Amino acid sequence: MCQSPLHEFIKGLPKCEHHVHLEGCLTPELIFELAARNGISLPTDPVYTSISTLSKRYEHFTSLDDFLHFYFEGMAVLRNEQDFADLAWSYFQKAHSDGVHHAEVFFDPQVHKDRSIPYETIVGGFSKGCQRAEKELGLSTRLILCFVRHLPVDSARGVYNELVASKHFEADVVHGLGWSSSEVGPPKDMFRDIYADAKESGIPLTAHAGEEGDPTYISTALELGATRIDHGIRLVEDEELMKRIARQGTLLTVCPLSNVRLRCVQSVKEVPIRKFLEAGVKFSINSDDPAYFGGYILDNYYAVQEAFELNVLEWRIIAENSVQESWIPDERKAVLLEKIEKHVKEYMHTLSA
Ligand code: HPA
Numbered sequence: 001m002c003q004s005p006l007h008e009f010i011k012g013l014p015k016c017e018h019h020v021h022l023e024g025c026l027t028p029e030l031i032f033e034l035a036a037r038n039g040i041s042l043p044t045d046p047v048y049t050s051i052s053t054l055s056k057r058y059e060h061f062t063s064l065d066d067f068l069h070f071y072f073e074g075m076a077v078l079r080n081e082q083d084f085a086d087l088a089w090s091y092f093q094k095a096h097s098d099g100v101h102h103a104e105v106f107f108d109p110q111v112h113k114d115r116s117i118p119y120e121t122i123v124g125g126f127s128k129g130c131q132r133a134e135k136e137l138g139l140s141t142r143l144i145l146c147f148v149r150h151l152p153v154d155s156a157r158g159v160y161n162e163l164v165a166s167k168h169f170e171a172d173v174v175h176g177l178g179w180s181s182s183e184v185g186p187p188k189d190m191f192r193d194i195y196a197d198a199k200e201s202g203i204p205l206t207a208h209a210g211e212e213g214d215p216t217y218i219s220t221a222l223e224l225g226a227t228r229i230d231h232g233i234r235l236v237e238d239e240e241l242m243k244r245i246a247r248q249g250t251l252l253t254v255c256p257l258s259n260v261r262l263r264c265v266q267s268v269k270e271v272p273i274r275k276f277l278e279a280g281v282k283f284s285i286n287s288d289d290p291a292y293f294g295g296y297i298l299d300n301y302y303a304v305q306e307a308f309e310l311n312v313l314e315w316r317i318i319a320e321n322s323v324q325e326s327w328i329p330d331e332r333k334a335v336l337l338e339k340i341e342k343h344v345k346e347y348m349h350t351l352s353a
């Protein structure tokens with residue numbers, strides 16, 4: 001629990017989330033529920049004995065790849081369109097209660113297609129969840145199709161071709177592309193050709209880089225056309241690149257609790273929040289895979305507050321940058337900026353009352 005006097009202010013602060021994997025919202029409870037619903041046997045590994053043994057295992061990831069093993073294994077319980085819709089809806093409800101007004105969410109179609117789930121089932125289910133969140137919770141949402149670096153490029157190309165054929169980008173069903181999964185190992189620029197095609201079609205591009213990998217992973221992502229960087233914490237190791245990112249206004253989508261769980265840092269205090277603020281680097285604070293990393297977006301905001309004791313002005317900058325760099329029309333940005341201003345004013349008023 002956050003002990004800061006700003007606790008209530010942070011809770012009510014209008015938030016945008018830009019870095020959350022819908023499959024990373026698959027809690028142990030939901031894994032067991034969907035396995036039963038779909039008649040799927042869970043792996044024989046004893047960690048799948050119960051919800052609590054599985055939850056306990058999540059507290060001891062040794063690296064990104066150690067986590068990814070469980071993340072990809074857990075997804076096997078998702079079979080039908082309704083499973084995907086229910087998973088997305090479970091995330092949006094939680095995000096809404098944490099003060100999220102706009103959410104840009106990743107999904108990994110290659111991994112599901114690898115298990116013979118059709119592209120239409122995956123996108124159909126997740127977009128149903130998005131539509132429900134827009135209608136019932138008033139959130140704006142964006143689906144970001146994420147390529148994975150541990151599978152062959154041909155598999156990514158196959159999914160990209162399905163996106164093009166479905167016209168889901170033109171129809172506002174899928175709004176952007178990203179890449180994720182194992183960072184160090186596969187070629188840094190493995191999606192060069194796909195990103196070049198997507199850029200030509202005007203599709204917004206982001207990329208996981210600088211999480212475990214050094215800053216050259218970030219510069220490669222920028223070279224390939226990414227206009228946003230997911231994680232990016234190792235940017236601080238390259239002064240010049242950091243200045244360039246600040247100058248360009250490129251957003252980093254930082255995930256503090258993820259960085260601790262995956263041992264990229266030892267504690268949230270090591271996440272370069274202060275350095276980014278001082279260097280004028282824009283960033284948002286996000287949950288990444290909340291079902292695996294011990295917290296949703298508000299837990300990440302609280303963890304940052306405990307570690308850095310930010311003031312109201314600093315939180316306002318973070319919240320406003322999160323809106324400004326969202327992939328939404330200017331009218332929606334104006335609505336969200338106004339909500340932030342109102343929230344700050346009301347807080348200041350309570351202080352002076
Ligand atoms: O944090 C992450 N990094 C890379 N790939 C991922 N896929 C889900 N979460 C992550």
Ligand SMILES: [Zn+2]
Pocket residue numbers: 019021180208230288
């Ligand atoms: Zn991620």
